[in-house]
Amino acid sequence: MITRRKFLQRSSLLATTLATGKSGLLDAMPASHAPATMPAALDLTILPQFVDPLPIPEIAQRQGFRTRPENPKLSVPFYRIQAQPVAGKIHRDLPPTKFWSFGPSTPGPTFETRSGEPLLVEWVNALPTEHFLPIDRTIHGAEADKPAVRTVVHLHGAKTRPESDGYPEDWIVPGRSSLYYYPNQQDATMLWYHDHALGINRLNVYAGLLGTFFIRDAVEDALNLPKGKYEVPLILYDRLLTRDAQLLYPVSPDPQSPWVPEIFGNAILVNGKLFPYLEVEPRKYRFRVLNASNARTYHLALVDNAANNHAANAAPVHQIGTDQGLLPAPVPLANLEIAPGERADLIVDFSEHRGAQLILKNDAFVVMQFRVSSARVTDTSSLPSSLRPVPKIPESQAVQTRLLTLDEYVNKSGNPVMLLLNATHWKAPITEKPVLGSTEIWTLINPTNDTHPIHLHLVRFQILDRQSYEPWLFQTKRQLHFLGPPEPPEPGQAGWKDTVRAYSRMVTRIIVPFDGFTGRYVWHCHILEHEDNEMMRPYEVIPAV
16 A cells, blocks of 8 residues: 655665765756755765764753742752754864754753652743744644744653643744643653654754753662763764755655655764764673664664674673663663664673774664773672563553554655554544543554654553554455464563554554543654654543543
8 A cells, every 4th residue: 555665765865875975866856856956965984983082961950949830839950951053063074063952062961860859941942033954834733824943842751741741732932931840750761852843843853952861760779780971871863964064854856745754864973973982991881872863763783893793792782771761681682673762771791892992883884983991990880680570561451442553645656745643634633532540552553664663642651562464454444364473572672661663564552551640642653754744643641530
């Protein structure tokens, strides 16, 4: 039913053009569709690798205390974070790149807090009134009557009241601010914050409006994991860059709609740097990995610089956590698959690699370098055999099972023009209304050729299984005919999640306890181009009778 082949061929050609600086993209387009000018491409092959140290985002600093919304007699830490234009050097040999950021650099500052310790953040829009990336006015929420520049912040993975969740229509314009309250009543984990404005979310995140948010607790403290300078965030996102190192967000050659279904960049940035290096000691490190890309799924592996292949003597890697916190036990990894919006908590032991240089690769592409010192050090941190219990939710606990399709629509040329959840537009009446305190099974049915990372706001959930099926039979007769046995989640996904990969031509089942608050939230694909073109729906948690 669905094909993206023609668009993917064009996207691949665009990525090749930008990566090599060679022509060919314009030749592939009809003359009437070709842009008037094409920015010169950045040739990454001429740049020396590993000349910039990996930057570590600064820690957000509170600006005092404010009273709690639910209890004016108590006060909580108060932060004021400003979205603003910045210029940042992504590589020693390149001129500064124009970004938008929360604070003076991108990624924005990292929040450090503890479970049960709430805080207030005033999110300020101090951006200009015109966008520097191309807006598609045909997309819902970005019509001509909407301001070009709008922001609203979503703390991804947070259990918050709806008024502080970053609902896509709660945007503010330059010169305005929003005050959000985060109760932090959840287990230790790595969350992240990013723009969520309806219709232009993909542009605002691409511009740099993102950052991380750590919650700590006593369970994590007791494990004696690597900490301090031995705990390092790795925030990955790819970007298309012109020869003068400026962001390029391409538009479709289709004159009816500039929207493109996915963006894959020629440059992979880590904490805002291209090909950075990190000097490490021969001991255990904890790496908190976030995929903040618009569309790219990473397949990461740590390899020896000399051998430069996946079979080399790479340092031992164990996954100890996923989106919503710690796994029950460490999982040894040869490589890590991580989709947009997902997080992974890793322990890497460099103790047997004194003096070595290890490379983090994504498939065939170099991401960054680790330089292991030759010094002998004492490592008092631990990699415990048990981490945090994750009791499995029995299916019998679910009071309702929902069948929900992931749908893609193409034009006469076979190019995607829109994506929907359950064949329903954003503005249609809410159809998913779980009861507070209840548990449901959401069955995600994916007939498309894409893997869709599906994110539910407010809640955490567990993956039950995935199973291949016959899409045509379901679409014509509404019958689920399975082509193989159900597959349980891989060990690294067998914890608490808030974003799940719904694989192509498979049925993915998740079991979701709807705890926290009543009110209106959203669920959506975390490929931001999909989310912006209607692959997002509101849902409402309603009070128990």
